Amino acid sequence: MAEIYGQPVARETPAVHKFGGSSLKDVTAISSVIRTIRSHVRTEDVVVVSANGGVTDQLIQVFNDGTHRLPALRESVQQLVTTVLDQPDALLVSLLEDLELLSSGLSQTTLSVHDVLAYGELWSAQLLSARLHELGIPNHWRDARDILTVDAQNNPVNPAKAVQILLDSKGEGIQILTGFLARNEAGQGITLGRNGSDYSATLVASLLRSSAVYLWTDVDGVYTADPHVIPEARRIPTLTLGEAQALSELGSHVLHHKTINPLLQHPARIIINTCDSDTLGTDVVEQSRAGEGQVKTLAHKSQLVQLTLAGIHELRTRQFQAELTAGQINQYACHYDKTRQVLQLCVEQVDFFRTSQLIRQAGLTLVQQLSGVSLISAVGHNIRQNHRVISQLLGRTARFDVLNIHYPGNDHTLCVLLADEQAEALLADLHAACFDLAPSIPIVVLGYGNIGQQFIRILKDNKASIEQRVKQSLSLVAVANSRHYQYAGECLLDEVIVPDQDNTSGEIYQRLSDYINKPLVLIDLTASEAVAARYPEFVANGWHLISANKLVAADDIRASHLEAELEKQHRRWLTNTTVGAALPIQSSLRKLIESGDQVQAVNGVFSGSLSWIFGQYDGQRPFMEWVRQAHANAYTEPDPRDDLSGQDVYRKALILARQLGFNEARVVFTPAIPDELMAGTLEQFWARSAAIDEHVAGLWKAANEQGKSLCYLASISSQEINVSLQLIDQQHPAAGLRPGDNIFVIDSAWYAGNPLVIQGPGAGREVTAAGVLNDLIEVLQSA
Numbered sequence: 001m002a003e004i005y006g007q008p009v010a011r012e013t014p015a016v017h018k019f020g021g022s023s024l025k026d027v028t029a030i031s032s033v034i035r036t037i038r039s040h041v042r043t044e045d046v047v048v049v050s051a052n053g054g055v056t057d058q059l060i061q062v063f064n065d066g067t068h069r070l071p072a073l074r075e076s077v078q079q080l081v082t083t084v085l086d087q088p089d090a091l092l093v094s095l096l097e098d099l100e101l102l103s104s105g106l107s108q109t110t111l112s113v114h115d116v117l118a119y120g121e122l123w124s125a126q127l128l129s130a131r132l133h134e135l136g137i138p139n140h141w142r143d144a145r146d147i148l149t150v151d152a153q154n155n156p157v158n159p160a161k162a163v164q165i166l167l168d169s170k171g172e173g174i175q176i177l178t179g180f181l182a183r184n185e186a187g188q189g190i191t192l193g194r195n196g197s198d199y200s201a202t203l204v205a206s207l208l209r210s211s212a213v214y215l216w217t218d219v220d221g222v223y224t225a226d227p228h229v230i231p232e233a234r235r236i237p238t239l240t241l242g243e244a245q246a247l248s249e250l251g252s253h254v255l256h257h258k259t260i261n262p263l264l265q266h267p268a269r270i271i272i273n274t275c276d277s278d279t280l281g282t283d284v285v286e287q288s289r290a291g292e293g294q295v296k297t298l299a300h301k302s303q304l305v306q307l308t309l310a311g312i313h314e315l316r317t318r319q320f321q322a323e324l325t326a327g328q329i330n331q332y333a334c335h336y337d338k339t340r341q342v343l344q345l346c347v348e349q350v351d352f353f354r355t356s357q358l359i360r361q362a363g364l365t366l367v368q369q370l371s372g373v374s375l376i377s378a379v380g381h382n383i384r385q386n387h388r389v390i391s392q393l394l395g396r397t398a399r400f401d402v403l404n405i406h407y408p409g410n411d412h413t414l415c416v417l418l419a420d421e422q423a424e425a426l427l428a429d430l431h432a433a434c435f436d437l438a439p440s441i442p443i444v445v446l447g448y449g450n451i452g453q454q455f456i457r458i459l460k461d462n463k464a465s466i467e468q469r470v471k472q473s474l475s476l477v478a479v480a481n482s483r484h485y486q487y488a489g490e491c492l493l494d495e496v497i498v499p500d501q502d503n504t505s506g507e508i509y510q511r512l513s514d515y516i517n518k519p520l521v522l523i524d525l526t527a528s529e530a531v532a533a534r535y536p537e538f539v540a541n542g543w544h545l546i547s548a549n550k551l552v553a554a555d556d557i558r559a560s561h562l563e564a565e566l567e568k569q570h571r572r573w574l575t576n577t578t579v580g581a582a583l584p585i586q587s588s589l590r591k592l593i594e595s596g597d598q599v600q601a602v603n604g605v606f607s608g609s610l611s612w613i614f615g616q617y618d619g620q621r622p623f624m625e626w627v628r629q630a631h632a633n634a635y636t637e638p639d640p641r642d643d644l645s646g647q648d649v650y651r652k653a654l655i656l657a658r659q660l661g662f663n664e665a666r667v668v669f670t671p672a673i674p675d676e677l678m679a680g681t682l683e684q685f686w687a688r689s690a691a692i693d694e695h696v697a698g699l700w701k702a703a704n705e706q707g708k709s710l711c712y713l714a715s716i717s718s719q720e721i722n723v724s725l726q727l728i729d730q731q732h733p734a735a736g737l738r739p740g741d742n743i744f745v746i747d748s749a750w751y752a753g754n755p756l757v758i759q760g761p762g763a764g765r766e767v768t769a770a771g772v773l774n775d776l777i778e779v780l781q782s783a
């Protein structure tokens with residue numbers, strides 16, 4: 001059993017779910033919250049609630065303007081209670097008592113602003129709790145001021161006690177906790193700053209060492225900008241903790257100012273979503289390589305006041321900022337100029353009055369105040385290290401009257417300060433520059449094995465940079481293997497990919513019938529004849545093809561028919577990974593031919609597995625032990641005879657010969673191991689190991705006596721395609737090859753006597769997937 005502050009907890013710790021004011025604003029929203037609680041919240045979890053939408057604002061008006069504002073507040077809360085509850089009477093009675101207390105407390109000025117605002121969360125928690133009871137869902141609500149005490153920096157005081165209280169109530173159903181509320185060290189009730197319930201949620205999560213915090217709100221995730229301001233904004237599937245923290249520090253509503261801080265020590269996933277969503281929302285993860293150096297989102301904060309304080313020492317600066325934090329006053333774009341002893345910072349207009357009081361109390365000199373200021377910020381992992389992105393962003397600001405460019409102390413943010421009136425125009429302009437990409441033509445991946453999964457991982461991890469490169473947003477609509485498929489009209493790269501729809505009768509093709517006569521890129525990462533047989537149909541549908549599957553590319557008749565149809569349809573067929581994985585063989589040959597060179601011959605080692613086996617074999621350890629090792633390490637096909645037969649090399653040789661127009665060449669093809677030694681079942685083949693060892697040892701001995709070594713070579717010229725095991729001397733370019741590598745030696749008119757050599761790993765899922773990506777980029781750029 002794990003422990004937190006000496007308290008035993010189950011290994012799977014409670015999750016925290018926070019429902020914001022917007023999710024609790026009316027009866028419809030509350031019904032969605034209840035559905036979400038039923039589907040996502042476990043009994044041991046904690047639910048943190050904000051005040052029902054709009055109630056905190058009304059309470060602020062009551063506090064500022066006086067009790068004549070109370071009837072309107074009573075009216076709206078009563079109406080909510082009566083529409084939500086089947087039996088509202090008990091709650092209505094206690095609501096009226098609270099309003100009485102509020103009224104008399106305000107008249108006698110015995111209530112602080114915190115005491116007044118607290119009613120919002122207290123009513124909201126009681127309302128949700130009562131409704132859940134009506135529906136038979138065990139729960140109990142609690143006032144967070146009885147649990148959470150924080151210091152002036154909002155850090156928890158006596159966390160062990162808080163945990164004890166939280167864990168002691170386990171077993172009494174779901175705990176519903178008022179967000180936004182806590183107590184200070186003097187025991188007074190306080191509120192945690194506007195929108196502070198996000199912070200309550202992460203604070204509780206860090207105390208309970210939760211592994212997940214769900215922030216349920218009115219948007220299904222963090223978008224590339226506030227979607228209510230920029231309608232074109234798109235949801236971002238993942239943010240790193242660093243990006244989320246940078247965003248929250250900018251005062252974005254979607255992640256409150258202090259939200260991330262508690263999780264820096266005890267990281268937990270944060271999932272931002274809306275109730276009843278059919279997307280996965282945004283997942284804040286500790287780390288991710290996705291989109292490194294690219295702008296992920298733009299934050300926008302308006303109605304700020306920029307303050308300039310002069311003659312202030314560095315230490316005094318820190319004290320003053322701590323005083324602002326203790327007063328729940330958020331600060332933005334803070335900059336201290338040591339040499340001039342000037343502090344510049346922005347606060348929200350609503351906090352200006354209290355800030356100027358603190359400035360006066362501290363005896364500081366305010367030399368300038370500028371109101372109506374907006375802060376527009378670009379956020380993305382390490383964008384500040386990407387000079388191209390930074391200069392692009394700065395370039396876009398040239399048309400605007402920028403007050404300041406601000407570089408916060410993290411590498412993930414760049415901020416621009418300018419007048420409120422210009423802010424939305426700059427935001428829209430930056431958004432267009434960073435994210436306005438038309439969707440690519442739909443992409444379909446057939447084959448979800450080793451290479452398919454790796455290919456999709458690369459697409460996911462590098463989505464932002466690929467999109468910037470092709471100037472389109474990637475639109476992967478379907479993934480399938482022979483048994484299952486997954487399809488989405490939207491891009492699957494933003495979702496978890498789990499093909500689970502039945503595809504045993506090729507249902508995916510039915511699904512894709514909507515795309516007939518529309519452009520689409522179909523990527524065949526199978527080795528399947530069933531897929532190859534459909535190539536003519538794919539092309540007739542007007543689709544581009546990318547094949548790692550060699551079956552059609554190596555068959556001159558099928559390939560020629562296909563090419564004729566491709567030409568008619570103006571579609572592309574790229575097969576670069578059928579030979580040498582990501583090594584640029586076919587593209588180099590194409591470029592040589594296109595630029596007028598005459599390629600006379602291509603020789604070399606075209607098989608990674610045979611290169612590895614013959615490269616390791618030294619005449620000492622039996623040959624079949626190397627075969628077994630290669631097989632165990634997945635360097636060979638599941639049946640190693642598919643490699644040893646030389647079929648794979650032969651197909652690659654045919655593909656290159658076709659490309660070079662060597663159609664009349666005679667063919668000499670000898671398997672690496674004679675057919676008779678490989679006949680029968682796989683077991684019979686393994687059982688014949690001794691005979692195979694003896695055969696290869698004999699060849700090796702003969703080679704060794706001549707100072708040569710064994711190498712399974714392919715040579716292609718206009719006269720002959722030769723694929724066979726050969727003896728090569730030490731001068732041969734393949735002699736020093738690293739086991740596993742491929743080598744392609746290209747003789748041409750321009751490279752006569754000093755051939756062009758392309759060498760490197762020619763197999764493996766990483767390089768093959770990277771090669772497929774190259775093909776995809778080429779198709780997308782030309783489509």
Ligand SMILES: Nc1ncnc2c1ncn2[C@@H]1O[C@H](COP(=O)(O)OP(=O)(O)O)[C@@H](O)[C@H]1O
Nearest residue numbers: 020021022217218219222223225226228253254
């Ligand atoms: N980048 C962004 N992505 C999504 N929403 C954003 C973004 N920036 C600002 N917002 C705003 O945040 C709002 C959600 O925050 P808020 O209203 O405080 O919700 P809650 O009441 O649930 O706490 C959204 O309605 C949206 O207008």
Ligand SMILES: N[C@@H](CC(=O)OP(=O)(O)O)C(=O)O
Nearest residue numbers: 020021050056194195196197
């Ligand atoms: N009710 C408080 C606290 C809060 O977090 O609200 P919300 O989750 O609706 O942003 C406010 O309005 O400031």
